[in-house]
């Protein structure tokens with residue numbers, strides 16, 4: 001029989017995480033859950049998502065990588081380099097693996113604007129890697145703005161002709177985790193859900209509902225100011241940032257409650273408007289990020 | 302919504318709704334349905350908050366009379382009553398606007414209503430000029446790359462096909478000159 005934990009048990013984040021970790025460890029040992037292979041590809045982007053993931057807490061990224069999955073390839077984190085690294089990437093193809101991709105796919109000059117390594121003396125382009133691995137992966141996670149919809153890489157004038165991962169894998173289902181960068185919990189939580197319970201429920205744009213279902217504006221602590229028409233005129237004001245160009249009213253994430261950097265703070269909590277980094281079409285569709293000329297009343301413009 | 306009896310009626314509806322939701326939450330054990338109910342509860346409380354502010358305002362300004370505005374006669378607005386309100390329910394300012402339909406703006410005039418320097422933000426769709434100054438989706442008078450002060454009939458048709466209900470939530474300023 002399962003041991004029931006009765007109060008008083010510690011309910012700190014660390015204690016809960018420790019219990020979860022131990023439970024998962026036990027299940028791993030008993031063979032109830034299996035570690036799965038993870039390939040984490042960085043394509044045309046800034047590698048900001050992997051940096052954000054390193055910031056994960058409860059569970060930490062190290063825990064996820066060591067205990068939940070077998071990280072078989074990661075441009076930034078693996079020890080192997082050059083052709084050796086590419087060989088490791090190709091070796092995964094015959095096995096079962098989950099593919100996570102951050103960064104857009106550059107199409108210009110047959111993908112040559114984004115070369116991620118070399119294979120048999122030939123450049124290995126992001127486009128090749130995305131198509132080869134995308135076709136074989138058992139599950140695909142598009143991580144961050146560039147992979148989900150082109151993001152900053154595809155912003156005008158888009159010199160590298162970057163597109164989203166979906167556009168080169170038209171008939172593959174994938175889970176989309178927009179954000180610039182992705183919040184570590186959104187990625188680690190989705191990955192953990194995938195391993196323990198299968199694919200999480202998603203909306204019509206492929207975003208997991210558990211992280212992306214609520215409009216920021218609907219959980220914003222400054223909402224009462226919006227409803228009364230009391231607006232900030234400059235950064236640092238404590239009222240609603242709508243007139244400065246806040247994109248909270250069109251962006252669906254749990255930032256107001258989950259927050260960032262170890263759940264310490266978030267943009268609006270630090271008096272700067274939401275720039276809609278998790279909305280499809282970011283950054284072009286969310287521009288301008290800040291406007292100071294809406295509330296100003298000057299006679300002589 | 303101009304008189305106190307109506308606000309009171311609305312308030313009572315909201316109280317009933319909130320009680321209902323609290324009851325459902327207390328008996329529901331499937332937590333996946335909770336978020337919807339919680340969202341509605343949040344909206345209900347927000348609306349109650351707004352109404353109580355409005356009541357307090359009216360109490361303070363006893364004797365001040367709002368002129369009753371006749372229902373707008375423009376075609377785009379006719380469906381309003383039948384359309385379900387899309388949350389979040391943000392109070393609309395159109396109840397206190399001058400009777401709509403009297404103004405006609407030229408494209409040049411429309412251009413000056415760009416939301417800058419304290420000016421209102423207007424956009425035209427299908428010959429009708431709408432006020433988006435305080436619409437949540439038009440922060441800083443911009444919306445998915447569009448800036449206020451222009452005719453966006455084509456853009457609306459391509460981006461919001463079949464979503465005419467959006468227009469019914471916007472205050473009408475007048476007509477766009479042919």
Ligand code: HEM
Pocket residue numbers: 249250251387424426431436438444445446447453454456457460461467470471
């Ligand atoms: C470039 C074309 C456009 C795009 C891509 C676009 C996109 C969007 C999106 C994605 C939303 C939903 C936000 C959300 O609730 O998550 C939205 C809402 C809205 N859009 Fe647009 N839009 C466009 C053109 C227009 C135009 C021309 C108008 C002019 C009236 C307009 C008025 C609105 C309004 C009022 C809402 C809020 C609706 C509500 O209260 O639920 N949009 N738009």
Ligand code: SF4
Pocket residue numbers: 216217218220221222223224226239240241242246247248249268274
């Ligand atoms: S600060 Fe932004 S998200 Fe918060 S209430 Fe104002 S507009 Fe909405």
